[in-house]
Amino acid sequence: xxxxxxxxxxxxxxxxxxxxxxxxxxxxxxxxxxxxxxxxxxxxxxxxxxxxxxxxxxxxxxxxxxxxxxxxxxxxxxxxxxxxxxxxxxxxxxxxxxxxxxxxxxxxxxxx
Amino acid sequence: xxxxxxxxxxxxxxxxxxxxxxxxxxxxxxxxxxxxxxxxxxxxxxxxxxxxxxxxxxxxxxxxxxxxxxxxxxxxxxxxxxxxxxxxxxxxxxxxxxxxxxxxxxxxxxxx
Numbered sequence: 001x002x003x004x005x006x007x008x009x010x011x012x013x014x015x016x017x018x019x020x021x022x023x024x025x026x027x028x029x030x031x032x033x034x035x036x037x038x039x040x041x042x043x044x045x046x047x048x049x050x051x052x053x054x055x056x057x058x059x060x061x062x063x064x065x066x067x068x069x070x071x072x073x074x075x076x077x078x079x080x081x082x083x084x085x086x087x088x089x090x091x092x093x094x095x096x097x098x099x100x101x102x103x104x105x106x107x108x109x110x111x112x
Numbered sequence: 113x114x115x116x117x118x119x120x121x122x123x124x125x126x127x128x129x130x131x132x133x134x135x136x137x138x139x140x141x142x143x144x145x146x147x148x149x150x151x152x153x154x155x156x157x158x159x160x161x162x163x164x165x166x167x168x169x170x171x172x173x174x175x176x177x178x179x180x181x182x183x184x185x186x187x188x189x190x191x192x193x194x195x196x197x198x199x200x201x202x203x204x205x206x207x208x209x210x211x212x213x214x215x216x217x218x219x220x221x222x223x224x
Contacts, residue, residue, distance in 0.1 A: 004154075031211065042116075042202055042215030043155070088154060090213070099170065100145065100206075100213060104154035 004089045004103025012109040019076040021106040023089030024069075030092040032065055034074050037086045037105070046087075047074075051094075081112045113138050118203050118216035125193040125223045133188040133219050135203030141214070143206045144186040145170070146178065148199040149218075155202065161186055193223045 007022045023032070031050045035043040049056045049065045049072065056063045062075040076083055089103045119134045137144065145160035147170075157170030161180040175197060177189040186205075190197060200220050204213040 006154075033212070035213075040218075042217050043204075043213070044215070045212045048211055099157065099160060099168075100204075101157055101171065102147070102155040104152065 004091055004101065006087070006089060006103045006106045008106060009104070010107045010109070012111065013079055015079060015081055015110055015112050017079055019079050019083070019108055019110070021074050021087055021108070023072045023074070023103050025072075025089075025091045025103075026070065027091075028094045029067075030094050032063075032072050033090045033092070033100075034061075034063060034072075035088045035090060035102075037088065039085075043088065076108075079108075079110045081110050084108060084110045115139065116203055116205050116214050116216035118201075118219050120219060121217065123219060123221050125190075125221065127194060127223060129193050131190050131193065133190075133201055133203075133221070135186045135188065135216060136184050137186075137203075137205040137214070138184065139205060139207075139214065140183060141205035141207050142183065143208065144180065145204050145213070146176070146186070146188045147202045147204065148172065148197075149202060150199050158188065158201075190221075195223045197221065198223045 004025045033048045034046045037043045047058045049063045060077045065072045086105045086107045088105045116137045142163045146158040147155040149155050156172045159178040161167045202218050203216040206213045
């Protein structure tokens with residue numbers, strides 16, 4: 001089964017608003033990553049947060065991680081039409097060969 | 113650098129046919145993996161490799177074979193194609209630690 005589940009499945013906002021999407025996972029992780037996928041394209045890495053970190057920023061992106069609740073959130077501030085894409089969380093589990101497993105994704109639409 | 117390349121971009125097979133999806137990377141990454149993406153399912157890990165000569169199964173390995181004879185190449189073989197294997201296939205590579213995965217553009221496969 002999927003390691004990560006994103007919520008909501010779809011989100012529609014106006015340009016300039018903030019977008020928040022959440023990810024829950026099941027097992028202990030080494031790190032959690034967020035990726036963006038534009039329609040019909042491969043995924044692009046956005047940001048990584050390690051299991052010993054609680055918050056991380058990169059430009060208009062803010063990621064939080066709560067390992068006690070096994071959850072993460074991605075906040076995109078001041079959204080733009082170009083942010084329209086699907087967003088996926090991916091977890092790297094502790095131990096083994098660092099398998100990376102992806103969530104089901106949140107489809108974000110930013111209306112100009 | 114070309115990054116991660118995948119061929120072909122599109123393929124139509126008949127049930128029972130076999131084929132190989134090609135994946136190559138020129139970043140000297142040790143870690144490579146194959147995913148399939150189906151609507152509403154996110155990305156599911158098929159097989160992965162942590163270096164030449166080392167491969168392991170992911171979440172959905174049945175019906176697929178892989179080998180890793182060189183660092184650069186990680187082909188995915190469909191032994192006897194089935195309609196359930198209709199999907200978009202993505203190859204990815206990353207340096208040790210799997211901190212960032214670099215994705216290829218994908219192969220859209222239809223099995224009739």
